[in-house]
Amino acid sequence: MNGNQSGSARTPAEARRAPLGTKADRETVRRHNLSLVLRAVHDQVEATRAGVAARVGLTRAAVSSLVEQLLESGFLSESGKTFSGQAGRPGTVLKIARTGVAGIGVEINVDYVSVCVVDLAGTDRVRLVEHLDNRGAAPAEVFGRAARIAARALGSAAEQELWPVGAELALPGLVSGGSVLQAPNLGWTAVPAEAPFERALAALRPEEPALPVRSENEANLAALAELWFGGLGDVRSFLYLTGEIGVGGALVLGGELLRGANGFAGEIGHVSVSDDGPRCRCGSRGCLEQYAGQSALLRAAGLDELSGASGVAELERRAREGDSAALAALAGAGRALGRALSGAVNLFDPDAVVLGGIYRPLLPWLAPPVGAELETRVVSGLWPAAGSRVRASSPAADAARGAAALVVQDVLTDPVAYAPRAAH
Amino acid sequence: MNGNQSGSARTPAEARRAPLGTKADRETVRRHNLSLVLRAVHDQVEATRAGVAARVGLTRAAVSSLVEQLLESGFLSESGKTFSGQAGRPGTVLKIARTGVAGIGVEINVDYVSVCVVDLAGTDRVRLVEHLDNRGAAPAEVFGRAARIAARALGSAAEQELWPVGAELALPGLVSGGSVLQAPNLGWTAVPAEAPFERALAALRPEEPALPVRSENEANLAALAELWFGGLGDVRSFLYLTGEIGVGGALVLGGELLRGANGFAGEIGHVSVSDDGPRCRCGSRGCLEQYAGQSALLRAAGLDELSGASGVAELERRAREGDSAALAALAGAGRALGRALSGAVNLFDPDAVVLGGIYRPLLPWLAPPVGAELETRVVSGLWPAAGSRVRASSPAADAARGAAALVVQDVLTDPVAYAPRAAH
Numbered sequence: 001m002n003g004n005q006s007g008s009a010r011t012p013a014e015a016r017r018a019p020l021g022t023k024a025d026r027e028t029v030r031r032h033n034l035s036l037v038l039r040a041v042h043d044q045v046e047a048t049r050a051g052v053a054a055r056v057g058l059t060r061a062a063v064s065s066l067v068e069q070l071l072e073s074g075f076l077s078e079s080g081k082t083f084s085g086q087a088g089r090p091g092t093v094l095k096i097a098r099t100g101v102a103g104i105g106v107e108i109n110v111d112y113v114s115v116c117v118v119d120l121a122g123t124d125r126v127r128l129v130e131h132l133d134n135r136g137a138a139p140a141e142v143f144g145r146a147a148r149i150a151a152r153a154l155g156s157a158a159e160q161e162l163w164p165v166g167a168e169l170a171l172p173g174l175v176s177g178g179s180v181l182q183a184p185n186l187g188w189t190a191v192p193a194e195a196p197f198e199r200a201l202a203a204l205r206p207e208e209p210a211l212p213v214r215s216e217n218e219a220n221l222a223a224l225a226e227l228w229f230g231g232l233g234d235v236r237s238f239l240y241l242t243g244e245i246g247v248g249g250a251l252v253l254g255g256e257l258l259r260g261a262n263g264f265a266g267e268i269g270h271v272s273v274s275d276d277g278p279r280c281r282c283g284s285r286g287c288l289e290q291y292a293g294q295s296a297l298l299r300a301a302g303l304d305e306l307s308g309a310s311g312v313a314e315l316e317r318r319a320r321e322g323d324s325a326a327l328a329a330l331a332g333a334g335r336a337l338g339r340a341l342s343g344a345v346n347l348f349d350p351d352a353v354v355l356g357g358i359y360r361p362l363l364p365w366l367a368p369p370v371g372a373e374l375e376t377r378v379v380s381g382l383w384p385a386a387g388s389r390v391r392a393s394s395p396a397a398d399a400a401r402g403a404a405a406l407v408v409q410d411v412l413t414d415p416v417a418y419a420p421r422a423a424h
Numbered sequence: 425m426n427g428n429q430s431g432s433a434r435t436p437a438e439a440r441r442a443p444l445g446t447k448a449d450r451e452t453v454r455r456h457n458l459s460l461v462l463r464a465v466h467d468q469v470e471a472t473r474a475g476v477a478a479r480v481g482l483t484r485a486a487v488s489s490l491v492e493q494l495l496e497s498g499f500l501s502e503s504g505k506t507f508s509g510q511a512g513r514p515g516t517v518l519k520i521a522r523t524g525v526a527g528i529g530v531e532i533n534v535d536y537v538s539v540c541v542v543d544l545a546g547t548d549r550v551r552l553v554e555h556l557d558n559r560g561a562a563p564a565e566v567f568g569r570a571a572r573i574a575a576r577a578l579g580s581a582a583e584q585e586l587w588p589v590g591a592e593l594a595l596p597g598l599v600s601g602g603s604v605l606q607a608p609n610l611g612w613t614a615v616p617a618e619a620p621f622e623r624a625l626a627a628l629r630p631e632e633p634a635l636p637v638r639s640e641n642e643a644n645l646a647a648l649a650e651l652w653f654g655g656l657g658d659v660r661s662f663l664y665l666t667g668e669i670g671v672g673g674a675l676v677l678g679g680e681l682l683r684g685a686n687g688f689a690g691e692i693g694h695v696s697v698s699d700d701g702p703r704c705r706c707g708s709r710g711c712l713e714q715y716a717g718q719s720a721l722l723r724a725a726g727l728d729e730l731s732g733a734s735g736v737a738e739l740e741r742r743a744r745e746g747d748s749a750a751l752a753a754l755a756g757a758g759r760a761l762g763r764a765l766s767g768a769v770n771l772f773d774p775d776a777v778v779l780g781g782i783y784r785p786l787l788p789w790l791a792p793p794v795g796a797e798l799e800t801r802v803v804s805g806l807w808p809a810a811g812s813r814v815r816a817s818s819p820a821a822d823a824a825r826g827a828a829a830l831v832v833q834d835v836l837t838d839p840v841a842y843a844p845r846a847a848h
Contacts, residue, residue, distance in 0.1 A: 174804055182805060237685035251771065253684070258677065260773025261661035262806060270803035271767040274699060284766075284801040342708075343695040343767055347675065349684025377708040379694035380598055381606060382686060 030066075031416045033058060037066045038075055038096075038415050042121065047094045067094060073419040074100040075120065075411075096121045099161035101411055101418050104153065104211070105403025106197070107170035107218055108146050110134055110185045110245040111308050115146075115153040116400035117162055120408055122228060124401055126156045131309065139191045140200075147200035154205070165411060165418050167201070168403035169193055169215040170222075172246060176263045178215060184281040185246045216406070218399040219248030219266060220257055225402030226354055227252055230394035235351045239344055241268060241337070242357035242393070243297075247289045251348060269293065271340045291336030294358055300329035312358045319365050330365035337366060338373025345378050356393030363392045454490075455840045457482060461490045462499055462520075462839050466545065471518045491518060497843040498524040499544065499835075520545045523585040525835055525842050528635070529827025530574050530621070531594035531642055534558055534609045534669040535732050537570050539577040540824035541586055544832055546652060548825055550580045555733070563615045564624075571624035578629070589835065589842050591625070592827035593617055593639040594646075596670060600687045602639060608705040609669045640830070642823040643672030643690060644681055649826030650778055651676055654818035659775045663768055665692060665761070666781035666817070667721075671713045675772060693717070695764045715760030718782055724753035736782045743789050754789035761790060762797025769802045780817030787816045 036056045041047045044055070053063040070076040078092045098119050107114040111133055117126035128149055134142045150167065157164060171193060173183025178194035180186075198213040223240035226232060236255040242248040249268030251258040258265050269289040270282050277286025290296055294312065295305040301318065302325045303311045318326035341353055353370075355363055367390055374383040374390070383389060411418045460480045465471045468479070477487040494500040502516045522543050531538040535557055541550035552573055558566050574591065581588060595617060597607025602618035604610075622637040647664035650656060660679040666672040673692030675682040682689050693713040694706050701710025714720055718736065719729040725742065726749045727735045742750035765777055777794075779787055791814055798807040798814070807813060835842045 182803070184803075249771070253682065258682075258772075260677070261775040262773050262804065264773040264804040264806070265771060267770040267773075267803050270770050270801070272763055272801055275697075275763065282803045284803070339696055339699065340767075343764075344771055346691040346694050347673070347689060347768055347771060348682075349686050349688040349691075351685040377694070377696055379606070379691050379706045379708070380686065380688040382688070 031414060033062070034066050034070060034415050035413055037063060038070055039412050041070075041076060041094050042096050042412060045095070045121075048092065049094065052094070070415065073415065075415050075419075098123075100163060100420070101408075102157060102162040102164045103404040103407025103411070104150060104157070104164040104167045105170060105221070105400040105405070105407070106146055106150050106167060107221075107398070107400040107403065108134065108142060109170075109172050109218065109399075113146050113149050114398065114400040115149050116398075116404045117153055117157040117164060118401060118404040118408055119162055120411065122401075122405045122408060124396070124404075125160055125162055126153050127400075128153045128156070134186060136187070139188060139193075140196060142186075143193070143196045144200050147197055147204055150201055151204040163420075164211065164404075164407065166212045166214065166407040167197075168221070168406050169197060169213060170218040170399035170403045171215055172218050172244065172248065174264050174267075175215050175217045180215075181264075182282075185244075214406075216403065217248070217250070217263070217266070218242075219250040220259065221402035221406065222248070222356055222393070222397065222399040223250035223252050223266075223354075223402070224257055224406065225397035225399065226356070226393055227255065227257075228397070228405055229401065230354070230397040232352065232354070232391075237348075237350045238352040238354050239268070239341065239348060239350045240266075240354045240356065240393070241341070241359065242399075243292065243294060243355070243359040243362075244357045245294050247293050248357075249344075251344075251350070253348070253350070268340055268344055271343060273336045273339050288336055288340040292333040292340075297329055297333050297358070300332060301326045302329075312361070316361050319362070327365065330362060331369050334366040334369030335373060338370040339377070341370060342373050342377035345374065345383065346380075349380065352389045352391055354391050354393050356398075360392045360395070363390075455838060457486070458490050458494060458839050459837055461487060462494055463836050465494075465500055465518050466520050466836060469519070469545075472516065473518065476518070494839065497839065499839050499843075522547075524587060524844070525832075526581060526586040526588045527828040527831025527835070528574060528577065528581070528588040528591045529594060529645070529824040529829070529831070530570055530591060531645075531822070531824040531827065532558065532566060532570050533594075533596050533642065533823075537573050538822065538824040539570075539573050540822075540828045541577055541581040541588060542825060542828040542832055543586055544835065546825075546829045546832060548820070548828075549584055549586055550577050551824075552577045552580070558610060560611070563612060563617075564620060566610075567617070567620045567624050571621055571628055574625055575628040587844075588635060588828075588831065590636045590638065590831040591621075592645070592830050593621060593637060594642040594823035594827045595639055596642050596668065596672065598688050598691075599639050599641045604639075605688075606706075638830075640827065641672070641674070641687070641690070642666075643674040644683070645826035645830065646672070646780055646817070646821065646823040647674035647676050647690075647778075647826070648681055648830065649821035649823065650780070650817055651679060651681075652821070652829055653825065654778070654821040656776065656778070656815075661772075661774045662776040662778050663692075663765065663772060663774045664690075664778045664780065664817070665765070665783065666823075667716065667718060667779070667783040667786075668781045669718050671717050672781075673768075675768075675774070677772070677774070692764055692768055695767060697760045697763050712760055712764040716757040716764075721753055721757050721782070721786075724756060725750045726753075736785065740785050743786070751789065754786060755793050758790040758793030759797060762794040763801070765794060766797050766801035769798060769807065770804075773804065776813045776815055778815050778817050780822075784816045784819070787814075 040052045040055045049063050053060045077095050077097050102119050105116045112131045114129045174181040180188050180191045193215045194213045202210040219242050237253045240250040247269030249266040251266050270287045272286045274286035278290045280287040298311045299305040301315050464476045464479045473487050477484045501519050501521050526543050529540045536555045538553045598605040604612050604615045617639045618637045626634040643666050661677045664674040671693030673690040675690050694711045696710045698710035702714045704711040722735045723729040725739050
């Protein structure tokens with residue numbers, strides 16, 4: 001499910017080695033072309049057969065045949081006649097189906113579970129969030145809770161005639177091979193995730209076929225959501241930071257998520273800001289999280305570090321009123337963020353830095369010190385106007401939606417693999 | 425020339441959108457297949473037509489026709505009969521040509537110019553190094569010197585019947601659009617590079633057609649050389665650091681160079697190691713270069729910071745003899761390197777860190793403190809045995825060779841574009 005998101009999955013050099021147009025199996029070509037046509041309609045929101053043909057470089061006849069198959073399988077719908085805006089006779093408007101095949105994303109974080117169901121267009125159709133404390137709970141209990149929330153969301157989805165074909169877990173830690181290798185803020189080490197969640201969900205839905213489950217780091221999925229649904233415009237390369245109990249990070253370059261050799265890239269929360277700084281749960285010292293994580297920030301402002309979302313809201317209120325402890329805490333966190341980000345910008349050369357999670361409401365106070373550090377420390381000299389390059393994340397783009405949309409990406413890549421046996 | 429090296433040049437998503445096997449122009453397919461066959465022989469060192477056919481998935485007849493064209497154009501040579509090692513009758517051995525089309529790389533660094541000519545196999549065939557001080561010289565003078573050295577190397581290449589079809593400049597700074605945007609250690613800001621070098625070289629070879637010139641950061645090219653010619657084995661994702669007057673860096677993920685949104689990625693020399701550290705020429709404070717650059721290291725050891733290669737050799741001699749100032753200087757530089765590398769490893773998740781330039785001979789003293797910092801600070805917990813992941817660069821892989829080989833990569837990608845009008 002994640003393979004096609006990875007920068008390292010298949011290098012251009014390898015792709016180049018694949019022979020072209022020789023033994024290419026007709027069936028493979030047709031499956032590929034079905035994906036082309038489906039994506040073309042998906043990307044254009046509304047399309048005509050002629051428009052799709054022009055866009056993908058296939059003949060009008062070939063496109064019509066492919067569209068017919070996609071309509072029959074319920075991936076597309078069509079409505080009325082319209083003028084295409086181009087010269088020529090009117091065509092039927094093709095749209096991506098708003099019912100049928102869908103994806104579900106399940107974000108399990110330290111103090112909440114958020115579940116999102118999206119349709120083939122990536123639209124957020126069902127959302128269920130529960131604020132609860134997953135610290136100290138056994139992993140089996142956490143997956144049980146998450147499965148119950150997911151099952152309720154699937155119930156709502158069914159009422160909208162949406163049938164997720166896979167589930168993606170968004171997890172706050174190092175995720176690899178279906179397990180959480182390390183999630184310091186949950187206190188988890190080497191905890192299997194996909195299998196227990198799949199079993200827990202299957203047990204709640206004994207009449208349904210088990211939903212295949214995949215998993216990924218939550219910041220990576222939030223970054224993909226930002227890429228696909230955020231307001232980044234032409235920006236295709238960015239650093240993504242999300243402030244939670246921990247500080248998550250992800251890197252997107254040229255529209256591709258950088259996952260690293262083992263899937264652990266983006267751990268900016270554990271970049272060292274100060275050599276002799278406070279000890280971190282990860283075993284190191286002076287990690288960014290110890291300066292700009294939610295707990296550190298609340299503590300520095302004189303608030304209860306365990307007060308969660310209400311504490312962050314209180315911090316924002318105090319900052320707005322000019323409370324000096326709140327302002328000093330935000331200035332300190334901003335400098336630490338700016339230092340860690342400067343190093344990351346020197347290493348990555350992104351077009352923008354996107355701040356999400358608790359940093360979104362706090363950006364008015366964080367942006368000036370972050371910008372000042374970037375201006376001084378980024379060697380390319382490209383960040384003097386850091387103001388326009390340091391952005392708040394989009395509220396419509398979060399890890400749960402990114403997770404759900406990743407399921408849908410798989411469908412768009414090979415719709416035949418997900419075509420329903422019989423129409424619902 | 426750099427396009428196909430970039431992780432962001434053409435994303436898998438875009439590649440997926442290209443329609444397959446429909447209007448595919450026969451000529452395009454043949455050019456593509458010529459490249460496939462040429463690369464197959466290149467990668468295997470020795471090959472038979474049957475072996476190539478099996479490898480690239482084309483018919484034996486198609487491969488024979490393509491091989492014929494490549495032999496006629498002088499890209500391949502063939503010799504004797506041999507048994508292929510597989511069952512079946514003996515075939516003729518195909519080899520990549522060792523004369524004819526070639527590439528030239530020109531590294532202009534702070535205190536040396538190194539020129540390398542490679543053949544189509546990437547083998548270093550001509551090498552000319554001059555130690556000189558480029559600091560304080562006007563850029564025009566530096567490019568004039570480099571062009572004279574390159575012209576002499578081209579003379580040697582011609583005697584070996586090697587004809588470079590392009591030149592790649594390796595430059596110690598931020599390189600973009602044919603210019604050096606910033607090279608603090610040369611004192612250059614916004615200095616055009618490709619055009620002045622091309623003119624200077626053309627003026628020295630009035631009878632030859634002008635050689636097209638491209639340019640790239642030297643650490644990026646050294647990292648590519650390490651990837652292609654170093655002893656990394658299966659490692660396809662690594663951080664590359666080169667200690668020179670400055671500290672250069674590059675990132676390779678899944679066999680692809682990460683260039684960043686503007687081509688400025690990898691600037692690890694200006695990652696901040698200490699907030700209140702010494703001021704750096706780049707305008708920031710506490711940059712890695714101020715702790716682990718050649719000048720800082722020599723100064724800390726009580727040696728003349730301008731003593732260059734001989735100073736580094738002296739430092740190595742003193743360390744071997746147990747001189748306490750030398751050992752303390754190396755320990756301090758190692759800790760600084762380890763701190764900067766830990767942040768980079770947390771961000772990138774590479775399989776290895778490769779240390780080149782002056783770090784190669786000094787690695788016995790740098791590796792222990794670097795390893796200790798990585799072990800403590802890398803959150804994935806994958807670096808306890810950092811000893812096997814921190815490696816010295818290969819002496820056979822440097823920026824000049826990487827630059828020359830990049831020219832050859834272009835030839836391998838589209839040999840038709842470089843086919844000689846008449847055989848030499």
